[in-house]
Amino acid sequence: MAKFNPKQMQYYVTTLQEVLQNTQDTADHVSPFFVKLDEAKQADKVADMAKAEFGEIKAEFDDAVAAYEKNAKTLAALQVPVRFMGVHKTLAKAYADYAAATKMMADALDEKNQSINEADFAQSEKDQETFLGKIQAQVAKIFGA
Numbered sequence: 001m002a003k004f005n006p007k008q009m010q011y012y013v014t015t016l017q018e019v020l021q022n023t024q025d026t027a028d029h030v031s032p033f034f035v036k037l038d039e040a041k042q043a044d045k046v047a048d049m050a051k052a053e054f055g056e057i058k059a060e061f062d063d064a065v066a067a068y069e070k071n072a073k074t075l076a077a078l079q080v081p082v083r084f085m086g087v088h089k090t091l092a093k094a095y096a097d098y099a100a101a102t103k104m105m106a107d108a109l110d111e112k113n114q115s116i117n118e119a120d121f122a123q124s125e126k127d128q129e130t131f132l133g134k135i136q137a138q139v140a141k142i143f144g145a
Helices: 006-042 051-077 082-107 118-144
Strands: none
Touching: 006 051, 006 118, 051 082, 082 118
């Protein structure tokens, strides 16, 4: 059996915390843009938004996707303590799926026609919620262990 390595454990926990903090920071940053878009959607005014405003929202969504994809790669490449292998594998998969769901949302915004693919957008919202729940469950197992 592999010997417990406290340095590996510390690196793992620190990196995981950095990914989680970056995820929260990214979500906090993009949230006002999501709210602005959601308000326009609810009022059926997406087509009436200023082109620059819609473009900025699309760019912010794309930036969030890039951040989440980078975090997913970090998790996939992370050296994992043996006792967390299974939990981490599930976490990394859920995070990659979460990043893909956010990409679906960003891709649902058609900047050229200033429109939204409503079906993809709605599916992305559901998927993000599902995968975020899975991520939180695995993180709870890791930090609760």
